[in-house]
Amino acid sequence: MLIPMPALLFVGEANDRAAKTAHGIHYWRPNQCVGVLRLANGSAKLPLREMTISETAACGARSMIIGVANTGGFIPESWTATIIAALEAGLDVAAGLHDKLNDKPLLRETATRHGRRLFDVRHPDAASIKIATARKRSGKRLLTVGTDCSVGKMYTALAIEKELRHRGVAADFRATGQTGIFIAGSGICVDAVVSDFVAGAAEMLSPDNTPEHWDLVEGQGSLFHPAYAGVTLGLIHGSQPDALVVCHDATRKRIDDYEDYELPSIKEVIELSVLTARRTNPAARAVGIAVNTSKLSAHAATVYVAAVEKELGLPCTDPVRFGVASIVDRLLG
Amino acid sequence: MLIPMPALLFVGEANDRAAKTAHGIHYWRPNQCVGVLRLANGSAKLPLREMTISETAACGARSMIIGVANTGGFIPESWTATIIAALEAGLDVAAGLHDKLNDKPLLRETATRHGRRLFDVRHPDAASIKIATARKRSGKRLLTVGTDCSVGKMYTALAIEKELRHRGVAADFRATGQTGIFIAGSGICVDAVVSDFVAGAAEMLSPDNTPEHWDLVEGQGSLFHPAYAGVTLGLIHGSQPDALVVCHDATRKRIDDYEDYELPSIKEVIELSVLTARRTNPAARAVGIAVNTSKLSAHAATVYVAAVEKELGLPCTDPVRFGVASIVDRLLG
Numbered sequence: 001m002l003i004p005m006p007a008l009l010f011v012g013e014a015n016d017r018a019a020k021t022a023h024g025i026h027y028w029r030p031n032q033c034v035g036v037l038r039l040a041n042g043s044a045k046l047p048l049r050e051m052t053i054s055e056t057a058a059c060g061a062r063s064m065i066i067g068v069a070n071t072g073g074f075i076p077e078s079w080t081a082t083i084i085a086a087l088e089a090g091l092d093v094a095a096g097l098h099d100k101l102n103d104k105p106l107l108r109e110t111a112t113r114h115g116r117r118l119f120d121v122r123h124p125d126a127a128s129i130k131i132a133t134a135r136k137r138s139g140k141r142l143l144t145v146g147t148d149c150s151v152g153k154m155y156t157a158l159a160i161e162k163e164l165r166h167r168g169v170a171a172d173f174r175a176t177g178q179t180g181i182f183i184a185g186s187g188i189c190v191d192a193v194v195s196d197f198v199a200g201a202a203e204m205l206s207p208d209n210t211p212e213h214w215d216l217v218e219g220q221g222s223l224f225h226p227a228y229a230g231v232t233l234g235l236i237h238g239s240q241p242d243a244l245v246v247c248h249d250a251t252r253k254r255i256d257d258y259e260d261y262e263l264p265s266i267k268e269v270i271e272l273s274v275l276t277a278r279r280t281n282p283a284a285r286a287v288g289i290a291v292n293t294s295k296l297s298a299h300a301a302t303v304y305v306a307a308v309e310k311e312l313g314l315p316c317t318d319p320v321r322f323g324v325a326s327i328v329d330r331l332l333g
Numbered sequence: 334m335l336i337p338m339p340a341l342l343f344v345g346e347a348n349d350r351a352a353k354t355a356h357g358i359h360y361w362r363p364n365q366c367v368g369v370l371r372l373a374n375g376s377a378k379l380p381l382r383e384m385t386i387s388e389t390a391a392c393g394a395r396s397m398i399i400g401v402a403n404t405g406g407f408i409p410e411s412w413t414a415t416i417i418a419a420l421e422a423g424l425d426v427a428a429g430l431h432d433k434l435n436d437k438p439l440l441r442e443t444a445t446r447h448g449r450r451l452f453d454v455r456h457p458d459a460a461s462i463k464i465a466t467a468r469k470r471s472g473k474r475l476l477t478v479g480t481d482c483s484v485g486k487m488y489t490a491l492a493i494e495k496e497l498r499h500r501g502v503a504a505d506f507r508a509t510g511q512t513g514i515f516i517a518g519s520g521i522c523v524d525a526v527v528s529d530f531v532a533g534a535a536e537m538l539s540p541d542n543t544p545e546h547w548d549l550v551e552g553q554g555s556l557f558h559p560a561y562a563g564v565t566l567g568l569i570h571g572s573q574p575d576a577l578v579v580c581h582d583a584t585r586k587r588i589d590d591y592e593d594y595e596l597p598s599i600k601e602v603i604e605l606s607v608l609t610a611r612r613t614n615p616a617a618r619a620v621g622i623a624v625n626t627s628k629l630s631a632h633a634a635t636v637y638v639a640a641v642e643k644e645l646g647l648p649c650t651d652p653v654r655f656g657v658a659s660i661v662d663r664l665l666g
Binding site: 131132133134135136190191192193194195196198199200223224226227228229230231232233234235237258260261272275276279280 | 464465466467468469523524525526527528529531532533556557559560561562563564565566567568570591593594605608609612613
């Protein structure tokens with residue numbers, strides 16, 4: 001799967017929170033976004049030109065991406081006319097929702113008639129994913145892991161890709177979730193893969209490469225997450241990471257949506273991640289800690305990352321506030 | 334899903350190895366098996382009366398179970414006539430293969446016409462499985478874990494169920510693989526569940542129960558298996574085991590089919606299993622070790638289990654040779 005770019009971002013009736021997929025795509029790939037299309041009740045604000053379908057062709061758009069993550073992951077009727085218009089205007093259409101574009105007969109017929117494609121990125125092509133071979137691959141890999149979900153694993157992997165490329169090091173972000181897939185243009189939603197195949201999917205995502213090439217694999221979940229840890233462990237084993245970066249939210253105390261569960265310490269996550277990663281790559285090591293400090297003052301954030309760095313002996317940074325140079329120094333050092 | 338019993342076991346052209354599902358069902362539920370049906374080239378030998386479809390009704394059979402695990406998990410054309418005859422004779426038909434009975438239009442139409450059901454036990458009803466809540470449940474649970482796949486996790490769980498019931502303790506085996514599901518009459522193939530839902534499936538399998546009731550949950554894979562460890566971790570978290578029994582093959586040195594990977598030690602499996610289990614059940618503890626010593630002499634087996642018992646301070650037994658009384662003593666002690 002390779003979604004043709006550049007793209008028009010469709011945000012429907014979403015607010016900024018629900019349009020987080022569109023925001024992520026725009027933040028990381030601004031040059032791949034020609035504009036935004038909002039429906040009448042939408043409130044999402046993106047710093048992009050608002051555009052109708054008929055205007056997009058002149059701007060070179062090749063696809064329309066549905067940049068919405070709504071509760072339940074459904075495709076409302078109110079979007080149908082816009083999706084059909086996009087197909088008729090020569091755009092492919094991509095979504096990362098639980099509902100599939102390809103399950104809507106009207107959309108499928110319209111796409112076929114116009115020779116266009118519908119991408120449902122949350123739904124991996126099961127037939128193409130194999131059981132992991134666990135064979136050691138060439139090239140290098142970094143995987144982001146975390147104390148919880150939604151602590152910056154995608155952002156950190158992308159920031160490290162950017163920093164490595166800036167330093168002239170060959171590097172590719174490897175997407176494992178819907179927003180990441182839209183940003184990279186390809187990838188596999190590993191949490192939607194049948195459980196026997198998660199490590200195999202991670203192997204497919206980061207194939208053999210040149211010796212000095214880095215894959216930056218987007219992590220998912222947490223080894224300490226009571227619902228999703230299996231996904232994380234399969235991803236760790238299949239990615240065979242040489243390097244691990246632990247992501248954390250400075251002010252979170254409990255697992256999101258699982259109030260009975262304390263957040264693990266960063267140290268616990270380092271220890272268990274390295275232990276399990278060494279099963280498929282004995283050279284695995286932690287190279288840094290990425291903390292979301294957005295709820296702290298600038299001063300408190302500085303104090304926080306310095307304290308973690310001192311306690312754990314690894315570079316610690318907030319990638320948004322301070323960049324990831326210190327982690328990349330350690331990675332290449 | 335509840336497969337109506339008793340059943341006729343269909344083994345097609347299988348040899349004894351491929352008919353291991355039928356052997357497992359017969360071993361554990363002899364009273365639920367009315368007979369065996371073999372096709373012309375079959376060589377599987379079961380100590381059951383050979384029977385044609387027309388004879389089964391008089392014996393009270395309510396279903397025909399396809400007791401074969403062939404390579405690729407396909408349903409050959411040569412079985413079609415027998416499956417149709419079974420449906421016409423009033424039997425439901427159940428299979429645990431990768432191919433689905435329900436995907437064969439001729440079989441589906443025949444089943445519908447005769448008001449019969451087709452069970453594909455390897456394919457969980459995705460819509461019914463929820464994300465894990467991680468809420469603490471009432472009742473007690475034991476999970477078998479292992480140094481590898483195929484080291485006796487199902488056998489051990491069933492042997493402990495039998496021993497507990499023999500002692501008057503309420504206990505239920507909870508099946509997580511195809512043979513186990515046929516033996517129990519219900520269950521979920523957790524390795525066929527979408528990865529996000531594995532812990533949720535384990536929760537469904539062992540729901541709230543009376544305080545002294547034991548669920549004996551069939552383990553899958555190994556935390557140290559380079560391809561399947563994610564399934565194991567999801568099962569550990571979702572099962573919330575109070576007790577863990579580690580299963581092992583006394584003569585295996587390498588992970589089956591993964592020659593580059595050394596088998597972990599029993600001690601490593603105990604430590605990582607207890608550590609991860611305590612995330613959702615802080616009371617989790619190891620209560621015993623079950624070893625397959627079938628390739629050792631009786632004397633060597635006795636020496637082996639005594640040595641492991643001494644080294645690790647836990648009851649160690651070969652469930653087939655010596656039973657599981659020592660493990661159950663520890664469990665209830």
